[in-house]
Amino acid sequence: MTYKVLDRIDSPADIKGLSLDDLRVLCAEIRHYMIECCSVNPGHLGPSLGAVELIVALHYVYDAPEDKIVFDVGHQAYAHKIITGRREIFRKNRMKDGISGFPKRSESEYDAFGVGHSSTSVSAALGFAEAAKMQGLKHKAVALIGDGSLTGGLAFEGLNNAGASKADILVILNDNNISIDRNVGALHNYLLKVTTNRSYNKAKKKVWDGLGDNCFRRGLQRVVATTKSFFVRKSGGHLFQALGFRYFGPVDGHDIGKLIETLKKLKELGGPVLLHTLTKKGKGYAPAEENQTVWHAPGMFDPESGERISSNKGVSRYQDVFGKVLLDLARNNDKVVGVTPAMASGCGMNVLAKEMPGRFYDVGIEEEHAVTFSAGLAAGGMKPFCNIYSSFSQRAFDQVMHDVALQELPVVLCLDRGGLVGEDGATHHGCYDMSMFRSIPGAVIAAPKDELELKNMMYSAMLSEKGPYIIRYPRGYGEGVAWEDAGYEEIPVGKGEKLSDGYKVAVIAAGPFAYRACEAAAALQEKTGWAPAIYNIRYIKPIDQELLSEVYDRYERVITVEDGTVLGGLYGAVAEFMAAQGRPKPVRAVGIPDRYVGQGTQEELRCECGLTRGELERVFLEEFEKISKKD
Numbered sequence: 001m002t003y004k005v006l007d008r009i010d011s012p013a014d015i016k017g018l019s020l021d022d023l024r025v026l027c028a029e030i031r032h033y034m035i036e037c038c039s040v041n042p043g044h045l046g047p048s049l050g051a052v053e054l055i056v057a058l059h060y061v062y063d064a065p066e067d068k069i070v071f072d073v074g075h076q077a078y079a080h081k082i083i084t085g086r087r088e089i090f091r092k093n094r095m096k097d098g099i100s101g102f103p104k105r106s107e108s109e110y111d112a113f114g115v116g117h118s119s120t121s122v123s124a125a126l127g128f129a130e131a132a133k134m135q136g137l138k139h140k141a142v143a144l145i146g147d148g149s150l151t152g153g154l155a156f157e158g159l160n161n162a163g164a165s166k167a168d169i170l171v172i173l174n175d176n177n178i179s180i181d182r183n184v185g186a187l188h189n190y191l192l193k194v195t196t197n198r199s200y201n202k203a204k205k206k207v208w209d210g211l212g213d214n215c216f217r218r219g220l221q222r223v224v225a226t227t228k229s230f231f232v233r234k235s236g237g238h239l240f241q242a243l244g245f246r247y248f249g250p251v252d253g254h255d256i257g258k259l260i261e262t263l264k265k266l267k268e269l270g271g272p273v274l275l276h277t278l279t280k281k282g283k284g285y286a287p288a289e290e291n292q293t294v295w296h297a298p299g300m301f302d303p304e305s306g307e308r309i310s311s312n313k314g315v316s317r318y319q320d321v322f323g324k325v326l327l328d329l330a331r332n333n334d335k336v337v338g339v340t341p342a343m344a345s346g347c348g349m350n351v352l353a354k355e356m357p358g359r360f361y362d363v364g365i366e367e368e369h370a371v372t373f374s375a376g377l378a379a380g381g382m383k384p385f386c387n388i389y390s391s392f393s394q395r396a397f398d399q400v401m402h403d404v405a406l407q408e409l410p411v412v413l414c415l416d417r418g419g420l421v422g423e424d425g426a427t428h429h430g431c432y433d434m435s436m437f438r439s440i441p442g443a444v445i446a447a448p449k450d451e452l453e454l455k456n457m458m459y460s461a462m463l464s465e466k467g468p469y470i471i472r473y474p475r476g477y478g479e480g481v482a483w484e485d486a487g488y489e490e491i492p493v494g495k496g497e498k499l500s501d502g503y504k505v506a507v508i509a510a511g512p513f514a515y516r517a518c519e520a521a522a523a524l525q526e527k528t529g530w531a532p533a534i535y536n537i538r539y540i541k542p543i544d545q546e547l548l549s550e551v552y553d554r555y556e557r558v559i560t561v562e563d564g565t566v567l568g569g570l571y572g573a574v575a576e577f578m579a580a581q582g583r584p585k586p587v588r589a590v591g592i593p594d595r596y597v598g599q600g601t602q603e604e605l606r607c608e609c610g611l612t613r614g615e616l617e618r619v620f621l622e623e624f625e626k627i628s629k630k631d
C-alpha cells in the first residue's frame with residue numbers, strides 16, 4: 001500500500017515543514033501502517049497506537065538526535081521508529097536480524113537511551129540534561145513516561161532529584177489509565193481525580209448547555225480546554241509541584257495542533273516541567289480500544305475484522321497452570337495469597353483475582369515493593385505467592401536477599417518467562433535468575449520439567465516453612481502432560497531424578513530441557529546404539545548431592561543443559577561439585593552463553609545457543625567420541 005505523507009518521511013526533518021492537515025494525515029497513516037505490520041508480525045500494538053500524536057509532535061518541535069527523547073519501557077515507541085529512518089525495516093520489528101521492539105542505542109542515533117524495563121526515563125533524561133549543562137550545550141531532554149510506569153519507585157527517585165536540581169527537563173506523562181492490565185494504586189486514583197475533577201465537570205456541563213449546538217467547534221474546544229486547565233491545575237498538580245515541577249495539563253494527547261503549540265511554549269520555558277497528556281490506548285483501531293489488555297500485544301490478527309489468529313496448540317501454557325493451581329491452593333488453604341507487580345493476566349493470576357479478589361494483590365509496576373510486601377505478609381502469618389517475570393526479578397534482588405532470605409520468611413517467588421523469551425529480546429530474556437539467586441544463602445531454586453512438576457512444586461512450596469522458595473519456568477506451552485486431574489505430590493527439596501540410563505556420559509538437565517535431552521538421547525540410541533544417561537536435576541539449589549555423587553562414580557564425562565546463563569547456574573553448581581572431588585571430572589556446559597542474546601523466535605534463539613535436539617545430539621556424541629579416542 002502507498003501512503004500519501006508517510007512514504008515521504010525518512011527522518012524527523014521531513015515532518016517539520018508539514019502543514020497541520022498533513023500532520024493529521026501522517027498520524028492516521030502511521031496507525032494504519034502499524035496495524036498492517038503488526039497483524040502479520042506481532043508486537044506491542046495498543047500502547048503504540050495511543051502515542052502517535054505525542055511522538056509526531058515531539059519530533060516536530062524538538063531536534064533529535066541533538067535533543068534527547070527518552071522513552072519509558074518503549075512499548076509506545078513504534079511511531080518513533082517509523083519516522084526515524086526505520087519505516088521499511090519496521091516490517092522486521094522484533095524479528096531475528098531485524099530491529100528491536102524497544103529503543104536501542106546501537107540501532108539508531110535517534111534512540112537516545114535503551115529501554116525495556118519500566119520507570120527509567122526520568123533518571124536517564126535528567127542525566128542527559130545535566131551532561132548538556134556541564135558541557136555548555138543547549139540540547140533539551142524529554143522523558144515520555146506512561147502512567148503505569150510512574151508507579152515505579154525509580155520514577156519517583158528521578159522526579160525528586162530532577163525537581164530539586166532545577167534541571168532543564170521536560171517530563172511528559174502519557175496518562176491512558178492502563179499499563180498492561182488496569183492501573184491500580186493511590187497514584188492511579190490521584191490521576192483519575194485530576195482528570196475527573198467534579199468542579200471542572202460541573203462547569204463544563206454548564207458551558208455545553210449554555211453554548212448550544214451552533215457554536216464553532218474550535219471555539220468550543222478552546223473553552224473546554226481553558227475550563228479544564230483551570231480547575232485541574234488548581235486542584236490536581238499539587239503532587240508534581242511539591243516535587244519541584246511546574247505542572248501543565250491535562251492536554252488532549254491526540255490533538256496534534258494543541259500538542260505542538262504547548263510543546264513549543266514549554267521548550268522555551270525550560271524545566272523542570274511536567275506536561276500531563278490524556279491519551280487512549282489502542283487509539284484509532286476499534287478492537288484495540290475496546291479490549292485494551294488483550295490488544296497490548298495481541299499476536300497475529302486480521303486487520304479488517306480484528307479477529308485474532310489463535311496459536312492454541314491444545315497444550316496448557318505454564319502461566320495457565322500457575323493460575324489454576326494457585327486458585328486451587330487458595331481454595332484449600334486460607335493463608336495462600338497472590339501478589340503481582342502489574343502482570344495479573346500475563347502470569348495467570350487473574351483467575352485468582354476474579355474468584356477471590358480479597359486474596360489477590362496487584363501492587364503496580366513495583367517489583368521491589370512486591371517482594372518486601374510479600375515478606376510482610378509472610379511475617380504476618382500468610383503464605384504469599386509472588387509472581388514476577390524472571391527478567392524483572394533482577395530489580396528485586398536486594399529485597400529477596402535482605403527482606404526474605406535473611407529472615408527465612410516463607411515467600412514463594414514464581415519466576416515466569418525463565419530462559420529465552422523470544423521477540424522481546426535482551427531486555428526480557430530470563431537468563432540470569434538461576435545464577436543470580438543461587439548466591440543467596442538458604443534459597444531454594446526449583447526448575448520444573450513440565451506442567452505436573454510445576455503443580456507439585458507449587459504445592460511443595462506451600463508446605464515449606466522457610467523461604468525464599470523460587471520456582472522458575474519458561475514462557476509458552478508445556479509438554480502436554482496430564483496435570484489437572486492429577487493429585488498433589490510433594491517433591492522433596494534438593495531431590496532430582498534419573499530419567500534414563502546410559503554409558504560413559506551423563507547429562508544433567510534443568511527444566512523442560514530434560515525432555516530435549518531425552519529426545520536427543522533416544523535419537524542417538526536409534527542411530528548409533530549408544531546413549532548418555534539423563535538426569536532431571538529439579539532443584540538448582542540445594543542441588544542433589546547424592547545424584548551428583550552417583551554421576552561422579554559411574555560416568556567419565558558430564559554435560560549440563562539449561563536455559564539460563566552457563567556462568568553460575570546449573571553448570572556452575574555441577575562444576576563446583578566435580579572440582580571439589582579428589583579427581584575432578586570434566587563438565588561441558590550447554591546453555592545461554594556469556595553475552596546478550598537479541599530478539600527472534602524462541603526456536604531461533606535456542607538454535608543460536610545450541611539448545612535444540614539436533615545440537616544436543618551433536619554435543620552428546622562429541623563427548624562420547626572423546627572417551628572412545630582415549631580408549
